[in-house]
Amino acid sequence: MNVVTPFEGIGASVRRKEDLRFLSGRGRYTADIDRPGQAHAYILRSPHPHAAIRGIDATAARAMPGVAAVFTGADMAAGKVGGLPCGWGVKNKDGSPMAEPPHPVLAVDRVRHVGDPVAVVVAATRAQARDAAEAIVVDYAPLPAVATIEEALRPGAPAVHDEVAGNLCFDWHLGDKAVTDAAFAKADRVVTFELVNNRLIPNAMEPRAAIGDYDPSADEHTLYTTSQNPHVIRLLMGAFVLGIPESRLRVVAPDVGGGFGSKIYHYAEEAIVTWAAARLERPVKWVADRTESFVSDAHGRDHVTRAELALDGEGNFLGLRVATRANMGAYLSTFAPSIPTYLYGTLLAGVYRTPAIYVEVKAVFTHTVPVDAYRGAGRPEATYLLERLVDVAAAETGIDRIALRRRNLVSQFPHQTPVALEYDSGNHAATLEAALRAADWDGFESRRAEAKARGKLRGIGVSTYLEACGLAPSHLAGQLGARAGLYEVGTIRFHPTGSVTVLTGSHSHGQGHETTFAQLVADRFGLPVSQVEVVHGDTGKIPFGMGTYGSRSLAVGGNAMAMAMDKIVAKGRRIAAHLLEAAVEDVEFEGGKFRVAGTDREKTIGEIAMAAYVPHNYPLAEIEPGLEETAFYDPKNFTYPGGCHVCEVEIDPETGHVQVVNFTAADDFGRVINPMVVEGQVHGGVAQGVGQALLEACVYDADGQLLTGSIMDYNLPRAEDLPSLSLSHHDTPCLTNPLGVKGCGEAGAIGSPPAVINAVVDALRERGVRHVEMPATPARIWGIIHGGGPKGAPAIAAA
Incomplete structure (x- = not known):
């Protein structure tokens, strides 16, 4: 029987199995x-x-x-x-x-x-x-129609739904208001900041x-x-x-x-x-055609927020108050209410040990396309607010922005935040320092001077982030409003000749599951990846699962597989003990072999599979035939990936064009199964984050007509808009799931927007600029540089 090579197990950059059919035009999409x-x-x-x-x-x-x-x-x-x-x-x-x-x-x-x-x-x-x-x-x-939050909340505004007074879907809050107000009362300084998180239109390669x-x-x-x-x-x-x-x-x-x-x-x-x-x-x-997708696919983001940060005389964070108004669009999409509440408010502590936080969110109906989760789903909005606010606080207090972050980082775990979450593990200082070293932060001023000599404005920005992945556990999610369980399922089916079929309730739409999940199984059973088949996406074939979103595939689906594999090994030990004439407790399993401890007597997993399906020498009275196990995994907690992104930009003052010249990311994703797949996920996420920061904006006119209704009007990032990325990892294992994994699919879109805008503001700081709204288009930047505001720049939908 073949034995897995070191290049196919956990931690190896195995090339994606599914890419052959995708790149050769043999994929099977719905339109096919x-x-x-x-x-x-x-x-x-x-x-x-x-x-x-x-x-x-x-x-x-x-x-x-x-x-x-x-x-x-x-x-x-x-x-x-x-x-x-x-x-x-x-x-x-x-x-x-x-x-x-x-x-x-x-x-x-x-x-x-x-x-x-x-x-x-x-x-x-x-x-x-x-x-x-x-x-x-x-x-x-x-x-009459209302397209913006402000217009929808105006007294006497046209009603989106006659039965919804004032177009208000809900008025929600989280945190202890009294404790937070008390923290502000004793603060030496309070920094106040307002910003918009611009509405985005998803543009997957395949339309629905x-x-x-x-x-x-x-x-x-x-x-x-x-x-x-x-x-x-x-x-x-x-x-x-x-x-x-x-x-x-x-x-x-x-x-x-x-x-x-x-x-x-x-x-x-x-x-x-x-x-x-x-x-x-x-x-x-x-x-759907592409234009139809623009008015039928759920949009993302669209927040207007006012935030206040209380600090003592040493720059320690004392309290945070946040008031957000979130656009729901015309109807409630499937998960829409959770995005500006439990996936946003609970993340406002970020990587900082702020002792008191109070957030209130008003969700508003407007005459626009419904808004729901978009890559990151609430966590990018929270991180953008927090990381811009910290930079503004640094500028107003005169404390170096890196020193201010270092001073307030969470350093001891577990850490209970004032907004419900408990972080189990992490090392935020390590990812911050790793990113600064890789970006040559200390050498930046010489690069700024060189750019100035060429007539360019150069800036550098940093963003530390933390996200919550793998929505869980079900009983808690249910208390928070989820109307479905948030567990996952995995079935491991050994065939008589030793190959394996994995049935998973999660789903792949580009993440490389057929490779990563196969590696997980191959590593445990000592098999080549080629002998592991992954089946998903068909309710007629797979057990009931909850799909893929929120970076839950490995953190929840992968752990369900791990539990099913534990069951396979447990049954395999019993079969092997019978075949090897040994006690079950004396049988060990490692590298695809069951071995009697202290001897050379062993059986491969393939031999055990054959015996399970051809039970000629088999204790049928004690063990039923077959080698197939199913497990449902309901996590004990979220997982908490985090990291630090550093962005360096150059601005052409003659045109207002912003060019990202360097981008560095240091992340903590827990245990990494396939580094190459992870790197690809970060690349894609950063591209989307840079797109939001510099290019993308869903714009409605005052009457509710969509002005950015095609790719001709809605500016998506292209290859030329991004440099080569410098990526690294400083991983601490998750302590609340068997695999120690955390999730990576959304991180790039969470950490990158504030890093980009912080860099843009840094480039313009000598001109007295405190903030630049996303997207920082050439028209907007030119208007800021040359006076008169963002000349020619469209208003953001939520602005």
Whole structure:
């Protein structure tokens, strides 16, 4: 039997197994799937941000060539189709529940944002469906709209939902207000700061797509969809929207080309094609185009915040007060309420030992696309606020910004924060020092002088960060409002000849799970990675799992696999003890072999697998045949990756263009399974973070029309916008899970935005600049340098 080489076990940079099919064009994405006899759906969407629907005339559309059906919201209501559910509930300060208005799959009497779905046309081809949709006459009565938080909260503002007073979804808080106020009362200095976290539009490489299929002979429904968590989609759609028993509903998420949070949620299109397929008894396929994605995929961020930091005379942090207003958009998306609350407020301690923190968040409905988790989900917003605030505090107190951070870092673990979380491990001082050394922080001033000689403004910025990954445990999440468990499942199935199939409830949309999970199993059982198959994304094949988001795949899913492997080893020891005629307690397992302690008598895991399935010499009365085990893992706590990012920029004062010239990241991800995969995740996260800081902004006009509705208007980062990154690790193991892993997928997008903006402000500090809002576009920077504000720069949606 083959034995795993040192290059394939834990800690080895094994090349990704899945890349061969991706790079050779043999991936199987939802849009690649064609079902026999399928029709195509085109969704007619509202051009108005707010309007009453007085009538829909689809007579002409139904008569057009190839059209099989036209369905409206009234048709779906008549078919007893429910609204899209929200998966997280939040309570107000007084304990009352949040406002949770209905979210119809197709609008019935009113549309509430540009892109709100109004009708669906099903035809033989997509072109025919689109042509027919253009023939539908919708009698809209336009109504006043509000696109920003400020406008939505203004007295007398147009109501997004008539039943929601003042457009306020919830008014939430966390922390001890009295204790925090007392800390401020004794402070020597209070630093006050206001900032905006700009709204972002996810742009995964693969747009969303869905195919509904129905087998009338078995009364079985199948949905193929671009999803990060197929079991949750099955649960929400089956139980709350379409009323289909889960035993008759299969959800398949094949290869998914990027998600970043935007493919977690249950979207209207999934319910539409599933319902339409059953009505027509033929498959129905929908694939979004890029512009459609801009008005139908959940957006991210969009906060306006006022923060105050209290310090004593030595620069020690005494207290933090934060008041945030968060834009929910027109409806509540699946996890939306958790993002500005329990994934944001709980992270406001960051890496600092601030003894008192009080945060309050007002969530607001507006006539815009719903807002939900986007890479980092609350943690980037918290880190950006905190790290900008610390830099402002350093400037106002005259304390060096590195010294101020060093003075306040958490250094002893476990550490209980005043906002609910308890950190189990870390070494924030080590990652800070590692990043400063790698970035040559002490040599920066000479580089600044050299740049000045060339007519450029050079700045350097630092950001220390901490995030919470692997949402857990379920009982705590339930108390905080989660309406589902947040455990994960793993099944390890040995085949008779010794190869292994791993079934996982988590899902990959670019993270390299097929390689990393295979390494985890190969390392434990002494197998080549090539002998381990990883199966995910099909509710018809895998046990019930919760999918992938929040950097939970390895921290939760991987630990479920580790527990299942423990069960395999325990059963294998019993089989080996029988075959080797030894006591179970004398049998050891290491390197893929069961050995009687102190002897050379041994059996390989392959021999044990064969014996399990061919039990000719087997104690059947004591051990059942087969070698397959399943485990569910519900974590005891979050995991807490952290680190330090350092960014160096040059600004051309003639054009306002900001160039990132150096970027350094030193991270603590706990135990690392595949360093190359981790490095790739950091690269991608930093690219998204730099994009937010310098380029990206979702912009609505005052009437609620989306101005950045395509890649021509919404500026995504390109290769030329990033230098080569300097990456390193200083890892401390997580102490609350068996593998000691923490998570890495979102870190780059969390630590990088404040590092970039801190560098931009540093470059402009001699000109009296205290803050620059994201994105720091050339127009905005030019306006700051040459006076008159951000000339030509669009206003941020939440500003």
